[in-house]
Amino acid sequence: MTATVRTVLGDVAPEELGVCDAHDHLFFRSPLLPGQELDDTAAAEAELHAYRNAGGGAVVQWTPHGLGRRAELLPELSTATGVRIVAATGLHQAAHYTPESLARLRPVLADVFVRELTEGIGDSGVRAGLIKVAGGFHALDDHAVWTMRAAAEAHHATGAPIAVHHELGTGVLDVLDLLCGELGLAPERVVLGHLNRSPDFAVHRQAAESGAYLAFDGPSRANHATDWRMPDAMAALADAGYGDRLLLGGDTTTAGARSVSGGPGMPYLLRRVRPRLELVLGKALVDRILVDNPGRVFAVERLPGT
């Protein structure tokens, strides 16, 4: 049985991803970001071309259910640009949705996740390759616990990894207690996101000791206060022996943050973050972080529906 990564163009061997932006967004629409929606197809394609030209091979889009993923457009964008794309199912924090849409999902959430992982998102036929969920600031509210229970159920049915948005990088250990303690996930199937937003090296090390993957994603204006700690934070984890658990992403969440709109965007990860990290981690480890680690964590032994 071989492990494959579920891209929008089908399942591929992990080594086919190449250099991977492990957390980013081509499309994203939320009432919390009015006027900054990522919903311009031409801009998404231009950003992918720019990322490809900078050496990028794959992008994992963490946009979950109901937030304008535009799954039906992703295969064509992937074909046009040569960048492999992995789409997500899952659910964000409650504030991103109407109470009515959450009420509709309440009895069926795990089934929705499984269907999007095995049959397709909406009627696009495009299948998701990961489940994205979200915690809160230093805590998990009822909504977060509900979505994580549904995500764990979908994980146990499909093997798909779970990727977690941590509010300002906090709540990591509570998430691990719930997903891996109570709900039975193997830690190496969990990706903990936004750790650069809370550069608490002790918590990072506790999280890494569990065996989970730690994603450092950014930069952005909102997270500028902590972004500069990223090289030291990653070096501390690498020195402690957790280099094989590190991931990097761009996390472009607003239209103005795209490189083709004058922001850092996806290419920044390879144009500036990569050489900066090579100074402190060495080229070989940064290559593993960009290529080997994502290929491992996003690969699944067997997904039903293949």
Ligand SMILES: [Zn+2]
């Ligand atoms: Zn994100």
